[in-house]
Amino acid sequence: MNANSARDDLAFMRALVAAGADSQKTFGEIYAAGGLCYGTQMLLHGGQALGLLSTSAAPSLVIGFGPTVVFLAILAWILGRQTPQVPSAVNRAIGAVFGAVGLANLAMVVIIGSVAWRLHSITVWLIYPCVVMVLQGMAWLVAFMLRRRSWMGVVALGWFLVGIGMAVAIQTIGAYIVVAGIGMVAFMLIPGLMMIRQARQAGG
Template identity: 35%
Template structure:
């Protein structure tokens, strides 16, 4: 007996709706590059500062400044390339609803980070206490942990939950260690490599993977 065409149509509609909501949408290249390049470059910068604190690196002040500035310049150059690549490929509005929601969550987190930079930067200058500025990194990791937890609830990927929990633990550790420069920088270095660069590499591979046939 032939299958009921209405049943087949309903099943096809359900499958289509599921693909829209869940889907196998790939993350934008911009998001992947932001985490991968940011984690590697700023992790390297933190490692550089660890070397300064323990006395292994003794560069002139101008050389130190040039190194720090070049880290940010390099990051912005790579990020600009990724943004232009995404726009060229037209991926900004493509993908499953879960993927677009995830991208929006991380964009919102980035906006919050901008406000945090201003708040803690102004506070540190006003009170002439550099430790106030160091709390900024703790808040950033806390916000990232929240974003990754949201990502896990949408995608149910174990590495996302691990990143969220790691971000939460890092936020607490950095908040406690602001008066301990070596430990603070050590935690920050490891966290940037493991919780930014590594997830960025995973997303980069997903972003570069060929699209799956529907």
């Protein structure tokens, strides 16, 4: 290995590290935005359950779809200002897992949603968010296994417990919403903010 080759390798490694920090920051921004949007949605649903907000069709529609519209707008803005990067192998693997979870969620919407519709059962439909939480936990468990960062393992465990807790509370809608809201804030918004902070520290 000559000096030029060593410098090239070093430059490549630095590029990977920088791209890793940028990728983590972008993912953190997206994840924190999701936690904020859907945590707010749970808060609004809680207001409806307590009788503080109207449960009529129009407000329910806004609460049901509004956070997703806002999140998609934020997602488009974040990705729109993204510059092309060379992600590390670990970042690619973690990104692939979370992407697979997203596709699995779509399949679960069709599976559970169709059964709930046929049986006219809201309880069956409420199983879907429980499954989403567990799938999030699975993705974070893979991230923990690849990164070996203890806080990622805590997030994975947290999502598993949130999914189980929601299932336990499934017949008490108020408690179900509270557990979901705690999960969104504790294991989505806060980890997202942590990743943004760590990426800034790595980049700085």
